[in-house]
Amino acid sequence: MRHILPIVLALSVGAAIGRGGEARSDESSRMPTPAPQARRDPEPATANARCERCHEDVAREWRASMHAQSDSDPVYRRALAIEPLPFCRACHAPEADSCADAPAPLSAVGVGCVTCHVTRAGPDAATLTAGASMGIAPHSVVRDPAFATPVACAACHEFDFPEGASHGAPEQMQSTVSEHATSPLSGTSCIDCHMPRTPTPRRPGHRSHVFAASRDTSTLRAAVRVRSERLSPSTVKLTLTPGDVGHAFPTGDLFRRLVVVAEAIGDDWTVIGEDSRELRRRFEVRTMASGHLGRHMVGDDRVGVGAATPVTLDLGEQARGRAIAWRLEYQRVEHPLGGDGSAAVLAGSTVVTQGLIPATLENP
Numbered sequence: 001m002r003h004i005l006p007i008v009l010a011l012s013v014g015a016a017i018g019r020g021g022e023a024r025s026d027e028s029s030r031m032p033t034p035a036p037q038a039r040r041d042p043e044p045a046t047a048n049a050r051c052e053r054c055h056e057d058v059a060r061e062w063r064a065s066m067h068a069q070s071d072s073d074p075v076y077r078r079a080l081a082i083e084p085l086p087f088c089r090a091c092h093a094p095e096a097d098s099c100a101d102a103p104a105p106l107s108a109v110g111v112g113c114v115t116c117h118v119t120r121a122g123p124d125a126a127t128l129t130a131g132a133s134m135g136i137a138p139h140s141v142v143r144d145p146a147f148a149t150p151v152a153c154a155a156c157h158e159f160d161f162p163e164g165a166s167h168g169a170p171e172q173m174q175s176t177v178s179e180h181a182t183s184p185l186s187g188t189s190c191i192d193c194h195m196p197r198t199p200t201p202r203r204p205g206h207r208s209h210v211f212a213a214s215r216d217t218s219t220l221r222a223a224v225r226v227r228s229e230r231l232s233p234s235t236v237k238l239t240l241t242p243g244d245v246g247h248a249f250p251t252g253d254l255f256r257r258l259v260v261v262a263e264a265i266g267d268d269w270t271v272i273g274e275d276s277r278e279l280r281r282r283f284e285v286r287t288m289a290s291g292h293l294g295r296h297m298v299g300d301d302r303v304g305v306g307a308a309t310p311v312t313l314d315l316g317e318q319a320r321g322r323a324i325a326w327r328l329e330y331q332r333v334e335h336p337l338g339g340d341g342s343a344a345v346l347a348g349s350t351v352v353t354q355g356l357i358p359a360t361l362e363n364p
Contacts, residue, residue, distance in 0.1 A: 030144050032116045033155040034090035035098050044095035044114050045105035051113035054138065057200065059113070061209040067111040071102055075347040079255070079335050091156040116152070150177045153190050157252060163294045171296055176251045183304065185246035193219075193246065214256065220330050220352050223249045224258075224303050230357050231312065233320035236262050240279075240309040240328070248304040254281065255333035255344075258303065258352075260311045262326045264319035272322065275313035279303065327354035 052059035062068050070076070071093040080088055086098040094115050096102030109115070146152065158177040160170040172178070180186060195207040212219045223245035229237050238260055242249065250256035257280035264273035282299035303309050315324065334347040 030142065031146065031152050031155065032094075032111075034094045044112070045109050047118065048095075048109050048112045048114045051117070055113070057202070058206075058209050062113065065209060065211045066213065066215065067209075067211055068109075070110040071107040072110065075332070075334050082335055085162070087162040094156075111156070148189055148191055150180055150190050153177065161295050163288075163292060171294060173254065174252050176247050179247035179251060179304070183246045184242075185244075188246055190246075193244070214250065214330065214332065214350075215348075217350060220350055224328065224352060226328055226353055226355070228326055228355050228357055230324065230360065233360065234273075234316055235312060235314045236324055236326065236357060238262070238311045238313070238326060238328075240303045240311065241307075242304040245304060248300075248302040250280070250302060250330065253332075255335070255347075256280070257331050257333065259329045259331055260313065260326070261329065262313040262315055262324055264315045264322045264324055266318075266322065273315035273318040275315050277311050277313065279309065279311075321359055323359040324357040325354070326357065328352045 066073065070091070071089075076092060080092075089096070089098040089100075089102065092110070093102035093107055094111060095109050096106040101107075154177045158172070158174055161173045180190070191207060194211050194213060195209065196212075198206055198208045200206050210216075214220065223243050225241050225243050227239045227241075229239075231237050240258075240260075250258060257278050259276055259278050261276040262274065263271045266272035279301050281297055281302065283295040284298050285293050286296045288294045301309060313326075328351070330350045330352050331346055332348040334345040336344045
């Protein structure tokens with residue numbers, strides 16, 4: 001039996017029309033969304049395996065991505081054990097019932113081929129490629145320009161805290177799509193950075209399905225630029241400006257932050273003075289108009305929120321006449337243990353960039 005579920009392809013408007021089809025965007029019915037969906041094959045894991053068999057090269061990339069590991073990632077599993085919410089499962093295991101842990105086959109799918117490419121709606125005659133009707137494709141293909149825009153990512157990358165949504169006082173938990181809309185790179189699509197073209201002889205227009213993001217060092221290093229200067233014998237100023245990034249940095253998950261560190265270097269490279277600062281969103285728990293408790297953002301000093309982010313650090317008098325080493329770390333927090341996050345458990349840390357300010361013999 002042929003698999004005839006309609007598959008959505010990401011195309012630009014010009015490409016969709018230029019190839020002989022009428023470009024049509026039905027965002028409500030064809031875009032990926034979290035939580036169980038009746039539109040899908042009754043056995044998503046089986047359907048996903050069929051995708052993998054025919055698209056081995058793409059599947060190989062996807063298996064190495066965090067999309068494939070969205071429900072099985074050990075860090076996420078430990079955080080879910082602390083807060084086992086359907087709200088979390090809906091995006092991390094979208095093929096399963098979010099009210100319970102996903103069965104192993106659906107957990108292994110994570111955010112899979114079927115999550116993004118098998119549409120809720122049936123095929124539309126105006127948007128089907130000729131391939132299926134000519135018998136040269138095993139399934140129908142719907143060409144939808146919206147799939148190449150931020151709309152395709154929005155359902156899982158921009159949403160409110162669940163308590164606010166249910167009590168009429170929404171506060172965004174993730175705001176990546178809104179950040180992108182106001183950034184200098186708003187004309188650049190999400191896929192241009194996170195799914196760059198990686199042509200192969202078989203697929204000259206192929207886009208990577210590794211979904212490079214915070215675990216890709218080159219992506220992190222391209223996102224920010226840092227200028228350092230010494231203001232006095234004991235203080236340094238690091239000015240952070242956005243690089244090749246179309247949203248705040250870091251974005252998305254609340255458990256992401258930048259840490260700016262400066263250290264005065266003593267004899268034998270011992271640290272004799274230091275200071276640091278975290279750049280992230282900060283929230284307070286407040287009583288909402290409904291009488292329920294909810295989170296409210298009271299601070300945001302991430303890179304990209306403003307034109308530049310200046311950070312001044314004071315290392316004390318022991319820094320006088322000493323070289324100062326500085327670095328910028330991207331930290332993935334497993335779970336905050338205190339209200340201010342200072343006692344957070346780290347799941348990983350990457351040095352984005354670093355430098356050395358030479359020793360001075362007198363005040364600059």
